[in-house]
Amino acid sequence: MLQDKTLKCKDCGIEFVFTVREQEFYKEKGFDNEPNRCPDCRRANKLRRQENSNTYHR
């Protein structure tokens, strides 16, 4: 059985919960690794990437 896991963000160092729901989502997507970052940092990273690609295409 899957259980919620507490992981530590490698960017900001806070602990965050990797929920069963997210674990199932990861499995569904075929990711066998766990997230290294908390949701906030993941979102920030994604935004940064989008900004970068926007500038890149201009």
Ligand SMILES: [Zn+2]
């Ligand atoms: Zn973080």
